[in-house]
Amino acid sequence: MLTTRYVTGAPNWVDLGTPDIDGAAAFYAALFGWRFRPGGPEAGGYGLFQLDGRTVAGGMRTTPEQGPPSWTVYFRVPDADATAEAARQARGSVLLQPLDVQDQGRTAILADRAGVPFGLWQPGRTEGLDVVGAPGSLCWAELYTADVPAAAAFYHSVLGLETYGVDTPGGVYTTFGPAGEGEEAMFGGVVALADDPAEHEPHWLPYFEAADPDAAAAVAEEHGGTVRVPATDLPDVGRVARLTDPYGARFAVIRTEPAQGQGGPADRPAT
Missing domain, CATH: 3.10.180.10 (2,3-Dihydroxybiphenyl 1,2-Dioxygenase, domain 1)
Structure with missing residues (x-):
């Protein structure tokens, strides 16, 4: 979380x-x-x-x-x-x-x-963002990469990040968390590019909490953005849409399932 x-x-x-x-x-x-x-x-x-x-x-x-x-x-x-x-x-x-x-x-x-x-x-004087996890703020981060084990090894070596395997209907989703904090502190995931046709190059994708991802997608389109992946329900996770702003910056919105509360997109839609 x-x-x-x-x-x-x-x-x-x-x-x-x-x-x-x-x-x-x-x-x-x-x-x-x-x-x-x-x-x-x-x-x-x-x-x-x-x-x-x-x-x-x-x-x-x-x-x-x-x-x-x-x-x-x-x-x-x-x-x-x-x-x-x-x-x-x-x-x-x-x-x-x-x-x-x-x-x-x-x-x-x-x-x-x-x-x-x-x-x-x-x-220094600023620890970080004032708010995360609330509607309209950062709540998850996802890395898309061609080589999940190599990426996990790199971020462990550089940032000390630990990885956890989360069982999903489609397989195992690899998540990231800070060293020594346990699975409840996981804040993001790693996805193989080969497993997601919507993503074509390696990048970090920030997720922002949204009360209504369908409405957010509609607003994004009305204001010049693009819906890359329409709003989709992910069991035990929430409803997710992947968007770009009018200038091409990629991000996602999610309405996190109340029962989950602590995770992120720990499942993938069937493709």
Whole structure:
């Protein structure tokens, strides 16, 4: 379960890189009710998406040279520099060298062996997002990759993540959790690209809680987004839809089953 008790290895931030931050802000306002609060000049254009005054994500304008429009998931670490070196040793790469964000924390952007970007956040004054798991906020993260065992080994080596096998009607779903926290702390999963025709390249996919995924999909389309996978019921998990915003950034929405309460998309629709 993803919570704001941010332990080492748990996701504690998510942000959006987009060519049009004003257009993206309008889209996510319509979808989730977020308000975008731009940072000052010292923030370099970086701002915060907030819901009822609480930060649910970050965002900024990016250029094509910085990569395609996308969401980036960040993981809590005690030492961003040491973690970046661990990624190099594990045959990953450092896309953005560790740097201080004023007194708020220290960050870096890495890539795993398959080239999938992810972020690090070493807390300073800011531990992480103000809210997760509630409607309109981050609640799960899913990695799509060609080689599940290799990905599991990489993230264990670099972030200490532990994996768990969850039995599902279609087989076994591999989940991630922080080291030493047990299965109740699992916050995400790993899916083989070969098992999901809707996904064609390795990437991290953030999930946001939504009271009505069908309505969210309709709103996304009305405001220029795309429904990649229509809302689908996953037994004992919830109802899920996979979307893109108007600029191509991928994400998913889920109404988590009340009985589940602690997991995420631990089952896959038949394809």
